[in-house]
Amino acid sequence: MGLKETVERQLTPRITEIAPTLTGGFVREALNRAIDGVGPLAPAAQAADKQLREQRGNVERAIHEVIENNVRIAGAQGFATNVGGMITMAVTIPANVTGLAIIQCRMVAGIAHLRGHDLADPRVRNAILSLLLGEEQVHELVKKRKLPSTPMAIATAPVHDPTIDRVISAVVATDIVARVAGKRLATTLGRKIPVVGGVVGMGADGYATWRVGRYADREMLPRRR
Numbered sequence: 001m002g003l004k005e006t007v008e009r010q011l012t013p014r015i016t017e018i019a020p021t022l023t024g025g026f027v028r029e030a031l032n033r034a035i036d037g038v039g040p041l042a043p044a045a046q047a048a049d050k051q052l053r054e055q056r057g058n059v060e061r062a063i064h065e066v067i068e069n070n071v072r073i074a075g076a077q078g079f080a081t082n083v084g085g086m087i088t089m090a091v092t093i094p095a096n097v098t099g100l101a102i103i104q105c106r107m108v109a110g111i112a113h114l115r116g117h118d119l120a121d122p123r124v125r126n127a128i129l130s131l132l133l134g135e136e137q138v139h140e141l142v143k144k145r146k147l148p149s150t151p152m153a154i155a156t157a158p159v160h161d162p163t164i165d166r167v168i169s170a171v172v173a174t175d176i177v178a179r180v181a182g183k184r185l186a187t188t189l190g191r192k193i194p195v196v197g198g199v200v201g202m203g204a205d206g207y208a209t210w211r212v213g214r215y216a217d218r219e220m221l222p223r224r225r
Helices: 003-021 025-036 044-054 059-080 089-114 122-131 135-143 151-155 163-188 194-219
Strands: none
Touching: 025 044, 025 089, 025 122, 025 163, 044 059, 044 089, 059 089, 059 194, 089 122, 089 194, 122 151, 122 163, 122 194, 135 194, 151 194
């Protein structure tokens, strides 16, 4: 049995054990930490306002900087949580999933704040989470009626519907786990050099975060407070 088959046999069961612990509640916790701030990361609104001041009140330039800054952070954590290669993959996947969720939530929350949306509003928080899915996934889920509407429509709904909170959390959690765990397994198994796994992780997480940021930029239209 080759190295690829051996590692795949060992890690696949471990990933299926990890995934259930990273569903639902962890997404909400990641969003809360992103908005409130965690560790060296300033609260989303505070970081966004800093960019707005640096860009002399130009909202669009501030949004661009918010995206670029968080793409760099996502790339750095993607490298750090994948540099161990195949052997440490089962340990670093949870850290990668959580880190990526917090960073992307922070970025999208910053964009929403700059566009005049209230981050304390549960409708806006649901919209932020749904944006993490990406445009194609959102459209597909709306078509299948697994999501009630687009993120902007969710954020500006007449009233907050508490029943969709759990639905959105579960869908987003499942998607993040699938993207991070599945793609890490597929890309890392074919590489024997640990550092290469880190480079791949850095590029994948940075690009994924950039796409989410661009989607949020297009979707979250300005709104008066």
